[in-house]
Amino acid sequence: MSIAALEKEILNIWQRALGKDDLTVDDDFFECGGDSLLATQVLLEIEQLTEKSLPTSIIFETGTVRLLSKVIETDNFETRVSLLAGPANGIIIHFFHGELLSGGGNITRTLSEMFGSAYLIHAISPHLPREGRMPDTIEEMAKERLRYVIEKQPDGPYILIGRCNGALVAFEAARQLILMGQKVKAVIMIDPTIMSVRRSAQLTLATADLFMRLTAFHKSRRHNHLIKIWKKLVKADGRSKDIWRRSYFFFHKTWHQKLLVLRYYLDDNINNLIHKKDKDNEETEEVKAIMNHYNNVLFHYKPLPLNLPLLYIALAYRGKAWRRITKNMNYINIYRGHHTSWEKDYSYDLVKIIQGFIN
DSSP, X not given: XXXXXXXXXXXXXXXXXXXXXXXXXXXXXXTTTOOHHHHHHHHHHHHHHHTOOOOTTHHHHHOSHXXXXXXXXXXXXXXXXXXXXXXXXXXXXXXXXXXXXXXXXXXXXXXXXXXXXXXXXXXXXXXXXXXXXXXXXXXXXXXHHHHHHHHXXXXXXXXXXXXXXXXXXXXXXXXXXXXXXXXXXXXXXXXXXXXXXXXXXXHHHHHHHHHHHHTTOOHHHHHHHHHHHHHHHHHHHHHHHHHXXXXXHHTTSOHHHHHHHHHHHHXXXXXXXXXXXXXXXXXXXXXXXXXXXXXXXXHHOOOOOOOSOEEEEESSSOOGGGGGTOSSEEEEEOTTOOTTOSSSTTHHHHHHHHHHHHO
């Protein structure tokens, strides 16, 4: 296929995905309304078209059909672990974005726009099967990813931000930097999925484990059951915070606002019920394997105490128990937060909080 024909085919894919027939080969995907979910869908179609396996960050890195086609045609691409957004002379923020499926390009771009021209966002991807062996612990993940931090910034002080699983990797990377004699200025953890720091969760899992041992459960079967219990605890934690959040705002609004909140809640739940089956069917075996691996890693992670400046931002999950891990902790609870979204109305407030903490 010639590069002109490739450009035409990819442009058709973009136009359908974005719902814009007037797009040109030089229009930027994200500036024209694209997001990480659309980028993933578009990437799958392009892979089918070209019969090539492409890195998930390629659309973010190229931006336009013309550049993307040129890179695909020359086979001049590779899986990128590290992404940069912002001015080269900006204050470096190492961002462990935690995006397992989208590549992190869009969230990196959005974060850079929010922080402004004074900061350089150095985004570091989580481990994925395309790289080869996936580490089995958060500590191993941090050790492996730390080289990208040091390559970009040989000496401290370091600013590390992590989201979801990336928050835990950032915390352990900070521990290893301190052991190396480096200074860590701040660690910001955004809504990590972790239950091992909570005594109630520890007691529940220990009790379940003891019961299964007494009833002679096989080791592998016992482990699978404990993972299921852990996932239920995570889900219950999110739901309890969500119910409290909705109740708090519901009873502090006018009647008109209460009706809007109630309508939003019903619409949200109805849509989840309608699309749940479709979402389950869309999950490939590869995606399931990735999620199972990370669930196992998060289940086993038990952070050791570490004294450093830590900002903990709770969106969908609570994290006050983390105060037992580090005493020098600031805790922010975003009542209207959502774990999987960065571009909600609270995001700019969140960035201001982070800037105040690191300055």
